[in-house]
Amino acid sequence: MADLPILQFEETIMKAVEENTVVVIIGETGSGKSTQLSQILHRRGYTKSGIVGVTQPRRVAAVSVARRVSQELGVRLGDEVGYAIRFEDRTSERTRIKYLTDGVLLRESLSNPELDQYSVVILDEAHERSLNTDILLGLMKRLVKRRASNFKVLITSATLDGEKVSQFFSECPVVRVPGKLFPVEIVYSHERPISYLESSLATALDIHMKEGEGDVLIFMTGQDDIDKLVSKLEDRVRSLEEGSCMDAIILPLHGSLQPEMQVRVFGPRPPNCRRFIVATNIAETSLTVDGVVYVIDSGYVKQRQYNPSTGMYSLDVVQISKVQAHQRAGRAGRTRPGKCYRLYPSAVYEDEFLDVTIPEIQRSSLAGSVLYLKSLDLPDIDILKFDFLDSPSPESLQDALKQLYLIDAIDENGLITRIGKTMAELPLEPSLSRTLMEANEHGCLSQALTVAAMLSAETTLLPSRSKNTEKKRKHDYLDLPDGSGWGDHIQLLQIYECWHQANYDIDWCKDYQLQVRGMKFVKDVRRQLSQIMQKIAKGPLDVQTSRRWKESQQDYHNLRRALCVGYANQLAERMVYHNGYRTLGFKPQVVQVHPSSVLKPDDEGKLPDYVVYQELIATSRPYLRTVCAVNIAWVTPILDKVNKININKLSGGIGRIEEHTEENMSDVPKTENVVAAIPDDHESKIQAARERFLARKGKK
DNA sequence: GAGCACTGC
Structure with missing residues (x-):
């Protein structure tokens, strides 16, 4: 010290x-x-x-x-x-x-x-x-x-x-x-690699044959690439074993790693061994592996970004920033002088890399943050003029205002409402907070609390995928509830209620292949949310059990209606001839329900006419993830409200933002017209063809 | 029939 x-x-x-x-x-x-x-x-x-x-x-x-x-x-x-x-x-x-x-x-x-x-x-x-x-x-x-x-x-x-x-x-x-890192020698590639997977492999093997003791940390962009590199390394290292004086241990490292594997990564290393740790950017800041002397940096990272004009998230592989490259290299110099192999030329680093990573505030939906700032109710703060270190785009702020207005968190003048005040107190995204408020009015608060908690942890619930578990699943594991035909939210509710009836038994989770840690987290979140809702709750907060079928159906009905109000900005309408959907409220996007959804076509082969979705994300294609069927009668009033949005008033009627975005303002009603009205002949033909194409592609 | 990088209240 x-x-x-x-x-x-x-x-x-x-x-x-x-x-x-x-x-x-x-x-x-x-x-x-x-x-x-x-x-x-x-x-x-x-x-x-x-x-x-x-x-x-x-x-x-x-x-x-x-x-x-x-x-x-x-x-x-x-x-x-x-x-x-x-x-x-x-x-x-x-x-x-x-x-x-x-x-x-x-x-x-x-x-x-x-x-x-x-x-x-x-x-x-x-x-x-x-x-x-x-x-x-x-x-x-x-x-x-x-x-x-x-x-x-x-x-x-x-x-x-x-x-x-x-x-x-x-x-x-x-x-x-100054820091206390050992010097790290930076080695650049002469050219951009054709495949950074192959290039990582070659570099790793080269280190193993030529360099002294020390672990190797390799940065990849995602689990697929990690798995591929791990298996290639295993093959090649084995064939090299004769010529090498050290044994090799090859370990994957990413967010959804099982705890047993994490022990192997962070536990003691056997003597005369070299570990190859193939990691995502989780090893950049969140986790530190002792003993790393060599770093292989592909120069890429998978990043999530939000497009405020379409309401769509995408996961893109993008170049890292200079700060990130520096951080990655630093991982080689913690215990003694190290080496960092950058799989790109120094000119690429100098000319193409951004100095710093684009801040999250410019890559996310800001509905939650804007609601939070509005709820602070500081007289000297105007949200659109809020002094950010890096300002989000005007489009992004307007998008947030529109979202908040549609779910009644702010009024037509952009002022926070009583509902909005309460919403801001909940540690949830605004859509879910609004769902809780609405559910409270319709006697299904208990169920909504469960769904909100489940959604807060959804990605950590399902086991990490691997061929092994796929096999096991087919043989031994029990089937989860099916959402009674209403979709994923109802399924999540049913899963938690089953767990509750099993007295929160750990083995129950294991039987259904649910991540124990994730489910415990859900229980904690639910308790926290219940505490906050306690003071305004109009009905029971505890998990409801032993209900009859009819009562459950009534609950599901009320809950779906509450979701529709909460997710007024995340609605989609099924297209006439097939099971593709078109998003409503934003610039319309043609999308498919994600194949992992529990929502399945009915006897006539059709999906519900209207759904709310938790997330719109483009991976290989645009998908709606986590969907719930809703009724057209609930959707119509929302679309009326969409059509009447006056972004000028919502922004507080101050000139600053509107000046820059005249086109965008006129874009709002126009966008909605496309949804509501029948498109003209030429356009509709193209659109229909495109939809058929997407549907075919979707079926394949 | 595709797949999700990482955090946090």
């Missing part, structure tokens, strides 16, 4: 902090910023007038850093040093240093916008530019003006980003603290 670089800069940092309200700290990996900044401030008396709060983008980081600081100070975790993450608040009245996720700090500022219990807020890892950190940056800018006399903000960032953050906070000082 004593030789951490940051401690040599204590005087410099403290001088800057004493003379300024905001200070940017550029601290490379290993500088000790996460554990030491808070302790320095503590030593210098900043915890006398309030708490020093340190935000982290990830829960594990908040917990582990808090634990280490409590050890270094020799105090019990939860006393002077504590942490707060979702479902877990380990702080007390004695807590002076508090580590928390950025999301938790945002929640706190909802009930206490001035954050007056804090004397200092440190936004750690701000260069990662998580959505929550970006919102906090904007809020901090406002807050330092109001609390200049008794409040300090420290922001830690990366070399390439520090000046920008400083400019954002009126040229505040920047203190640079």
Whole structure:
């Protein structure tokens, strides 16, 4: 601890902090910023007038850093040093240093916008530019003006980003603290590889034959590529075994990895062995593997982005940024000098790579964030003029406003409604919050709570796919409920109700191949949501059991109606001649129900005329994921409302945004007309042909 | 009959 670089800069940092309200700290990996900044401030008396709060983008980081600081100070975790993450608040009245996720700090500022219990807020890892950190940056800018006399903000960032953050906070000082990484030699390829899979393979084998001891970390874009490379490596390494003096262990590493495999990655390495860890960008920041000396960087990452004009997400393989490349290389220098093989020429790095990754705020739907900011009800904040470090596009903000208006969270003048206020208190996306509110009016709150909780964790419920489990499933595993013909939301409800009736038995989950951790998470979320809804609940919150068939059907009916209100901005209409759908409310998109959906055609081979969908995502093609059948009678009033949207009024009637987007404004009613009216002859023929083509393609 | 990178309240 004593030789951490940051401690040599204590005087410099403290001088800057004493003379300024905001200070940017550029601290490379290993500088000790996460554990030491808070302790320095503590030593210098900043915890006398309030708490020093340190935000982290990830829960594990908040917990582990808090634990280490409590050890270094020799105090019990939860006393002077504590942490707060979702479902877990380990702080007390004695807590002076508090580590928390950025999301938790945002929640706190909802009930206490001035954050007056804090004397200092440190936004750690701000260069990662998580959505929550970006919102906090904007809020901090406002807050330092109001609390200049008794409040300090420290922001830690990366070399390439520090000046920008400083400019954002009126040229505040920047203190640079070196890291404690070993040097990493960068080796560029002479040419772009034809296949980065093959190139990774060749480089890995080359390292194995020629280089000394040390593990190899290989960055790939997704699970498919990881699986392919792992099996190729296994084949080739085996045939090389004679000539090599080390054994090889080849390990995949990605988000949906089973815990047993994670033990093999993070556990002790057998002697005279080289591990090849084939990972997604999870190994960039979230997980650190000890013993890595060589890194192979393809230069690509799979990224999720949102298109506000279509309401569609897509998963694209894109080039990484310079900051990301630097971060990946750094993974080779943690234990001793290392090497990073970049599978691209240095000219590509220099000329094509962006300096920093496009921040999440410019790649996501902003409905939730805009609702949150509106609910803060700060008189001096206008949402469309909100001071972001990087502003989202006007289209994105308008899209958020339209979404919020359609689900009654804001009124036609863009002002937050009573419903919207309550929605913002729920840790859910606005559509689900609205569904809960509506369900509360129709006596199915308990069921809606279950669905909302299940949807919060849906991706972690199903087991990670592999040929092995596919086989097992066919043989031994039980079939899940089928949604009674109404679709995936109802199925999720039924699954949870079954689990409830099985007394939340772990083995029950295993019988149905459901991820135990995911299901436990759902239970926690459901409890949290119930607590928040308690004060306004008009009916029971507990899981309903032993209902008759007829009662269940009535519940499903009410629940589907509530979903239709909540997902008013995510409706789709089946096309006349086949089972393709067209999205409503946005620029219409021709889409298919995702094959994983439980929704199946009826006796006449038709899917429901109208559905709500949880997500519109383009992977190989545009898909609706997680759908629920709704009635046309519920849809019609929503479409009327869509047609009457006046984005000018919603934006508060202020000229700034409208000026830039004249075309877009006129686009709104036009778009809806395409949906409502019959297209002219020529267009309709082309459209029909296209739909038939897509349908055929869909059948194949 | 296709597939989902990673976080967080």
